[in-house]
Amino acid sequence: MKKKRHRQLMRLITEQDIKTQEQLTELLKAEGFAVTQATVSRDIKELGLVKTNAASGGYKYAVSAIGEPENASEHLDIFSKAVISIDSALNQIVIKTYAGMAQAVAASLDRLMNAEILGSVAGDDTVLLIVRSEESAEHTVKRLSKMFGRRE
Secondary structure (H helix, E strand, O other): OHHHHHHHHHHHHHHOOOOOHHHHHHHHHHOOOOOOHHHHHHHHHHHOEEEEEOOOOOEEEEEOHHHOOOOHHHHHHHHHHHEEEEEEEOOEEEEEEOOOOHHHHHHHHHHHOOOOOOEEEEOOOEEEEEOOOHHHHHHHHHHHHHHHOOOO
C-alpha cells in the first residue's frame, strides 16, 4: 500500500502545484488513501521531496535534484538524441526513436520517471509507456516534449 501511495503522491506533485502537506493529505484521501498529515510528512521525507518556486507564486513540492539518478544528464542526452516523436493515446505514450535506440530510451525513462510510469515496452524503434490515466499521459507527453524540445 505504501508503494501505491508513494506513486500517487508523486503523480499528484508532478501534475499539480501542491503547496502544503495538508493539501496533499486531502488529495490523497480523495484518492482513497487513509492518511494523516504525519504519514504524508514521512512520505515527503522518504521520497526526498523539496519545496521549489511555483509558477503560480509561492512554493510547491517537487522532486529534489539530489533524488535524481547520478547520471541523469547522461540519460537525458541519450533520450534527446534518439527520439523522433512523442504522442499519446488514452493512457499510453508512444515514443518513436531512431533504429536500435528504443531500449536505451526506455531504460532511461524507467530510471528517470519511475514514479510516473507504470511500465514500458521497447522494440527496435518504438517505446510504449503505460501511465495511470489519459490525463497523466497528456501531462507526461507535454513534460517530455518540453524537456527535449519536441513538438507535441
